[in-house]
Structure formats: C-alpha cells, structure tokens
Amino acid sequence: MADTPLTVIGAGVVGLAVAARLAPHARDLVLLDRRERHGTEQSARNSEVIHGGMYYPPGSWKARLCVEGNRQLYEFCARHDVPHRRIGKVITAVEDDELGPLEALLARGLANGVELRFLGPAEMARLEPHVRSVGALLSPNTGIVSAHGLMDALLAQARAAGAVTRFRSEVTALERTSAGWRVTVGRGATAESFTSEAVVNAAGLGSDEVAARAGIDVDAAGYRLHCCKGDYFAVVPRKAGLVQRLVYPVPGQVSLGVHAIVGLDGRLRFGPDVEYLEGRALRYDVDAGKRATFGEAVRRLVPAIADEDLTPDTAGIRAKLQRAGEPMRDFVIAEESARGLPGLVNLVGIESPGLTACLAIADEVARLLDVPS
Template sequence: MFRESTASSPSTAYDCDVLVIGGGIVGLSTAYALTRAAPGTRVVVLEKEPQTAQHQTGRNSGVIHSGIYYRPGSLKARFAAQGATELVKFCVEHDIPHELTGKLIVATERAELPRLHALAQRGRENGIPVRELGPAQITEHEPHVRGLAALHVGTTGICDFSAVTAALARLARSAGASVRCGARVTAIDRRPGRGVAVRTADGTVLRARALVNCAGLHCDQVARLAGDEPGMRIVPFRGEYYELAPDRAHLVSGLVYPVPDPAFPFLGVHLTRGIDGSVHLGPNAVPALAREGYDWRAVRPGELAGTLAYRGAWQVARRHWRYGMGELRRSLSREAFTAAVRRMLPEATAADLRPAPAGVRAQAVLPDGTLADDFLIAEAPHTVHVLNAPSPAATAALPIGREIAERALRTLP
C-alpha cells in the first residue's frame, strides 16, 4: 500500500469513476457493461500484458458451455445458460467465428451410467435440452466414438474468445472507456470517502471512485494490495493439451466429454474440435509451479513458496492425491494420456498426438482445502473483487459482467 497525496479537492481529483484491473474477458465485459448501464461513467481498464486476453481467456478450449454440470441455483448454472444464448447472439452481431456443434457426454463403463442419468436430470433442472442416446445413436453423431450410453446437449458450441474480448474492448472504447495495456498494478491506496488510488509499475498514479478486481490468476494478490483479506488463495493448475495430427482430425466431429466423477475436482480428458478445425485433447490437470507456469520449466520460487506455505493447498493434496497421481502420470507419459483418450476414441494412437499449448486455471482454494466451485465475488469499500471466475466464465461473460458492473456502481462514493 502507498499513501497518495490528497492536496487536491476530492471532487476534482478523480481520473475516472471505475478502474478495472484485468484485461481478460470478464474485465472487459465489466467495462462494457459499465458503459451501458451508466452512460457517461468514466472507465479505465488496466492490463499488465502488452495485449488483452493473454492468459485464461486466450488459453482455453473455446467451448461455449451449456450449464449442464452446474448445481441448480448456483451462479454458474444461472449465468451459463443465459450467457451461452447471449454469447451466440453477440458473435452473430459482431461477425465473430462460432459454431453450435453440440456435445456428447459419453459413459464408457457401467459404473458411470447412474452418474450419466443423474447428469441428465440436472440438465433438465437447469432448463437445458438433453437427449439420452444408446450406442448406435452415439455413432450417428460421432462415428469414431464408442460408449455404452451418452447425453447429447445441442446448445453447446465453440467460438473465438480472444475475438470476443477484442470486440468488447472496441465497444467499451467507443463508449468512452480507456483500455491501457502494459500497466501492471504495484500498489493500491484506499481511504474512506476518497475512493481508490492505484500506482502502476511505471509510476503512474490513477485515482478512481471505485475499483473492480478482475485480475484472474493474481486476483488474491490484488485484493491484498487493496488491504482486503480474500479468505482464499489462487492455486494454479496447468491444463495440458495434445491435438490430433491434421490427417486424423476427422476422427472427432464436435465435442466429446467423459462422465464427470463428483469425487474429483476436474472433468477429465475430453475431445474438442476448435473453431479452426483442429482437435484438442485434454486438459490434463497438474499443479503449476508459477501462476503463469505454462510448462514445467516455468518456475517462480516466490509464487511456489506461497503455494507450499498455504494450508489449503496441502489439504487439497491430501484429499485428492490418488487423482493427482493419475494426472501426473498422464503428464509424463504420452502413452498414459493416449489411454485416457482411447476410452472414448479407440482409433487414436500415441503417434496421432501432437503437443499443444497449455493453459493455467486460476483455482481459488479455501483454507480448509475446499476448491471454490462457483463464482466468488466479494465487496469492500469502493471495491469489488472477483476472486473465482471458473469455467464457464468466458461463456457467461456478458451476464457476469453486468452483475459485477451493478455491484461496482453501488460502491461509488
């Protein structure tokens, strides 16, 4: 924290009304929503990278999620279905590449059948059209996929989330917002009745009436810079991907997912045809050694030490170590990863797999080791912190941006 001079009058000293930290899809959707909800509101977005959407937004599978997995009544369930509809409309209006491919959730073992049926019930509770398929019907949708039964979810699709983010930035700018890249926040000073002052790495100081923290992988650190204890810590998990060789991409027509096991924290390896026609396989989830640790060589000792010192991280390891060992094995062995793919796509071989860029998930972990499953948004004086924006954050970006914007406007002094 730093102490910014207050010699000038509080009524004239503000550089903007709302300052948003983070230029990913949630931060820019929030900026766009602010300009629409309260025209004339002065908005500044600070992004530490040279361009927007460089981390979670630009390094995901590009899937428009339906909301079938999420607990009824949760923010994820509420925003996913609404967000998917709005996102498709947004893509059409702004000529952004997208496609409603549909998705199969495939059971390959009898033990998975009760979970598949329960998932169908959950989908219906969330208002999502679901069709239950037998083996012959599976091959009608995906000729090379095998399973005992499946669910077909027609409202799932794919799009280019980086392009969506760029469009949101253009719209926000056209409404008067400023989006500043290469602006890493290093200090925050907040005082009752005087708003918030932020200093960036180049020494620039900006004063705002309110602050929105959409810093993703660094959101807990930004919260602490503001003097708030977030009650969680980001523990980064790297999602490792392969892709099918171009001459084998025909093996997958759309999106194919395994039946999730509620005892484990991640969905497991799935098959995703991207908007460019390539087929990604993954992710395989392993602990990252840095918040932006996109491969094993990326190590930041300070960040790693912070994770290792956090009690919640050890509780996660104790609770899920067997699952974690399987993920680690698939990380180190292409053959083990291929075996996971072959459960649904038996024609795939290790020779068909090509390494693809990885992503890092900003997983919020509570002190008792609980993995925050829903959106986690905290409010403080003149401040809104987005502390967990899990999948389907990109899908739900438009409605979640409006939710954050409404909260931010309520905090204005």
C-alpha cells in the first residue's frame, strides 16, 4: 500500500465521520476495517436514537459532543436525505420517589443546554395515554435516525473527497518511526505495511487493543474496555401504536434503563438490557428466557404489553470503560504527544451517545490534528 498522510482505523459511524471530515484535507486518506464492509459492529446494533444530552455531567465530552452532535446530525440528515424523524422522547417517573431524581435530571439537562420541559400526569395522559406516569420530562429534540443511511452517506462523502477504503484489513501493529507511523495490516505471509503521518484509532470494541499495539499500557492509561451486551425484544405489530414517542424510565447508575424505541419502520422495540461479557468473543444471540424479565421492565412503563407480545429481537455490544457497577466514564478523545506518540489520536470508550455525537467527535479530531474547519 502507498504511504498516506492520514489513516483512520475502524469504519463504524465514528471512523466514517472522521474520514468524511478529514478526507478533503488529507489526500488519499486511508480508512481501514477488519470486517467485510463498513458499519457492522456497535454502529449497526444500537437504538438509533439521536440523543438530547441530558444524562451526562456538564462539561464532559459526552454532554458537549452530544448536544453539538444532535444539532449537526439533524442538519446533516436533512442535507443528505438520511432517513430520520424528530419524534421526541419522554422520561417518565412511575413512582413518587422518582420525582426527585427526575428533577435533578431536568436541572442537569438544562445546564447542558438541552431543551426540556416538565410534564404533569394530566399532560402526560394526553400525550402518551398508555404510559404510566406521575410526572415526566419531554425532550422535543430527541429523535431517530437510520444508522445505515447515515453511514452510507458518510462513506460516500469520504470517497468523493478521495478517501481510500480497505476492508478485511485488521491493523495488527503500529510503530512510531522517524517518518511517522508504520501501520501493519494482516498477519504472517500476507501482512502488509505502509507509513502514515497521523493515525486515528476509531476501532470501537477493538480500540484498546489498537492503543496497546501502538505501545500504550492500556491499564495504566485507563483505556481497558469491557464488552457490555444489550438485548432487545420486539412488540407485536398490533400493539406498536401504544406509544408515539421514545419512552424512557428514570435512569439508574449503570444504564439509561430498558426503554421503548419507535423505529423508522413503525416497529416498537424495548431494550437494551445490561449483560457484561467475559473476554472479547462477540455474540449476538438473544435469550428467549429473558422474556419475563423484559416483560416486567416493559410493563413498568406500558402496562398494556404482555409477555406474549414480546419476541427476541437483536443485540448489540457496548464498548465500556467502566466495569459492572462502576460509575460512568467519559469518552477518551486524546492526541498522544504527551506519551511520546505524536500524530496518534485515540478514540476509546465511544459508547452511547457516540452515534449522536459522531460529527462533533470528528470536529474534535480535526482540531487535535490542526486541520482547518
């Protein structure tokens, strides 16, 4: 392979957004992925929600890039005909003791610059008559997007600006040399190397391994990832009209909680739950035995849905920096000159709201690499 000014490792939504943003400034940018095609891991297996940004601590990457990314994503989707809908979302308290945490969430959301409004039970009953509620928050700018439509548009934009894509190309070694980064793809007799002035590690569930291959002690750096599976169950079509908006519970410590997702195709699904996996063997089976547990979580929000109305659907795996039970960690977005690794940008732990934030993350990468806007 020819040498290049910039290599992006990973063609999920984040790597694609980075490639689309930087390709006009980096002739023959190379975008690599270990899979057969773009967007088959986290970016293909998520809730496809354009988040508002109320959950994250003010000032964090997650808060700032979600709020900015939300605005950018609606603009991008409108400009590039990516299917999306600004359907809005309610976060509902179902017991009186959840009203305090709901108010705290309202304050946090407003501090993050998110448009949010408190709804009393009467207004909720009018907007979402099938949803249990003693009070709720309405987020009008939360919406849904076709993740594949978005990724296809980003890939087309990157290619139109000259980006070169290489699939079935796992990055197996990264070495800093006097000429830049020596990037090795593949193993054994078929391994190939080329030099790249800068490298962006957007390898999702493999981003800690890529950072380690560049010589970083990922445990000392706090870059070690933990795979956290989330399953979804679908609701029978005749009950899909029970909710009009996305419906979320008041969040817990670990996740946003099993919530109702209205799809662009009109399907209603609930999920994802939280199941930490041992090791890195990615599996996407959905255990039908979880139906009763899901049913309980679902009926807390929408009592008219019975266990029999639920069927196992898809699953996704989140790249989390925190272990089970640990508090939320922020995204890692770092140019690594301080570690003696100039020109390497690591994007690690880009879990939710990474889909929403992808365009804003790409702008941040451009800033770190001194690329003009």
